[in-house]
Amino acid sequence: MTDGIVHPSFWELDQHCLGVEVEASAVLHLSECERCRRYVESYRPLTDVPAWVAGMSVQQVKAPRARVWAAGMLTAAAVCLALWWPRAQDNAYDGVKGAPSLGVHVQRAGVASLWDGTPLRSGDRIQLEVMPEEFDHISVFALGQADEPALRLYAGRVVPKVSAVLPKAWLLDDAEGPERLLVILARSEVSSQAAASLMHAHDPGEFWMVRLRLPKQRVAP
């Protein structure tokens, strides 16, 4: 609110929406300021609530059948070697039959290659390639400090049984510590909230999930 008029804060307007008593000056302001009045009048309490609020526990917000391929921490080398690298070197890829797989491409100084498990560098660009098998949606999250899916970096459709390179690449910054990603294949888009539920599910639904820990070293400019 930068039009020179002193408006009540959004906090105060929110209090008014909730029926909490606010300063008389705010009430007077509302009678004179169309913008603030519009803000208050556009407030509508929800008529419906999500399932977990209505009565389900957080753990129940998912499909019933479990199929976590790798719920534990997969190291970068494990992902690369077990899932992608053999396939890239040998057409007779014999990984887990029917299981999705994931590859990490690294672009460094204009040269793209499959990641070999060695530490990445700030300034590298990474791009994911996935064989989704029967799934048709992929979601990629950045994991936060508490290992929670803190930011959804990408969500989109993939074609079942068709290997696809995701259209988005990520530039690695020079922040300390490894890059940690969570990749989920499912049959619909997965929000950060749903991803958090899936990570802690004892009986996860029909999806495929992998956590990537990409060690990174800082490179002096």
Next chain:
Amino acid sequence: MNPDFNLTYRRFFPLLVRKCARTLGDSQEAQDVAQDTFLRLQKAGLSLSDARALSAWLYRTSTRLAIDRLRLRARHTGDHALENLPSGLSPEHSAQVAQLWTGIVRRVPQEELEVALLTHVDGLKQTEIAEVLSIHERSVRRLLAKFDERALRMRERSER
């Protein structure tokens, strides 16, 4: 599930989404952060009867979660971060402002950023920020002064 929680969710959630959208500039992320805030509320087991205290807790918690998002976005999305400037902090559509904002998100300490967002994005007065963050009003003034000074230095550096 406690029926009070159901009612609280229906009343507060739309306001919280709007608050998060102001900070994040992205409606989907705003929904996610608001949802996450309510999950934490469920686990926190707070009294739901005092609407003002409850909304203070929701403002405080969602601001912190939104900052986590902003920092992650600044880390992971590189140039894409420039597309999502919070409306309250982007007076001009210039790369310089965007770079300054990215620098602020990356480098300004948590407490200062909380106070700055509540001031500049949500328009809270210092007394309101003190209430929301459960700190003394003097601390609000001190943090805001430090933020202003730091932001000014960063701006001067970016203009060189």
